[in-house]
Amino acid sequence: MATSNKFLHTFRHLTRATGSGTARTLVPRVTRPIVSAPMNGWSGPNLVAAVANHGGFPIYPIGYYTDPYNILQELKNTTTLIHDVDPPTTPSNTDFLPYAVGFISFWLERQGPELLLAILRGEGDTSSSHKRPPAAYWFSFGDYRPYLALVREHGRPGSKVIVQVNTVQEAVEAQNNKVDVIVVQGTEAGGHGAQKVSPLMTLLPEVVHALHENKTASQVPVVLAAGGISTALQFKAVESMGASGVVIGTGFMLTDESPGPQRAKDRLLKTQDGGVNTVRTRIFDDLREFDWPEGYDGRVVRNLVTEREARYEQAHGPKFNKGEAAFKLLKEDHSGVKADYVKATAEQDYDLLPLWSGTGVGLLKKQISAAAFMDLLLGKEQQ
């Protein structure tokens, strides 16, 4: 991969040592412009480490956290799995852990900034003498600006901020706010996103055009593409439209290192024709009672709940928003209650639970290691 790649250039300060003694040299750590998305329940220490160890840049999912202590412990576990991150013998102010932490902005607002501040202080590091923070902070869904300001004020110089956007306007605002990396997420994406959003095919080039208008190259942030990308041809296509790299969610769900349940992975593997067999909905946020702000929904594999929701809405208009009404959809005769959702969760019943997935699921034909998947994306193997 050419070093002119803007994403790789941005993270070239992340190095690892090879050799020992006088033969010890530092080489760039991030060599593949592939980012694994922050996915609650579907990414974790093993996947983050696998992506980092194969030259990618992973985002550890902070998501809907309630216990900051546990997150810091898990970050420490993650660090132990990443190769060549031994703390330097002399403390250095330019040292970072080679991953980002991914926050959901509206959830962070509910919980308060303490966890972010602890991570900025390096409290997710294993080293007792010289604490290193992650290299970057990812924010999606909601107002990231207060947290951007916290990173700029309390973060180690060189800390990067990544923001995921769904519109041209959001992208230009992020550029004006001097965000380092903008992730352009199209409607194809698995998991959450804006309800009103273009396909990546049109959103990405329009964002790239807007970011370059009246700007010099150095004023344009790194642009990454997200949504439905599963293959090397798609990787090349978004690269040709101005992306420096990709953010992949669904593709990494189907890797060995993803902590998602095997029965869910098997179901993903059976899902073809992703535009037909996935759908965007808010119903699962209502069932989980996460109270997502207006304007967002999430793409899932169609199941009994989404079919019943669609049938109901066809007959009566959109009704199943929030509260007890949503639980009714857990039973065919609309007699479902909250206990049915608790039971479905215990039984991992994906006829009733959300199986987040992008439209690119139909292109994913087998479960493989994260490293093998990254090689496929870069066309290092026949697809």
Ligand SMILES: Cc1cc2nc3c(=O)[nH]c(=O)nc-3n(C[C@H](O)[C@H](O)[C@H](O)COP(=O)(O)O)c2cc1C
């Ligand atoms: C299971 C799952 C969980 C996700 N969770 C988050 C999240 O917590 N925060 C976030 O910014 N994006 C989240 N996303 C969206 C990703 O950041 C990314 O935009 C998306 O996965 C890209 O599309 P793809 O899944 O088709 O590759 C999630 C996606 C999936 C599939």
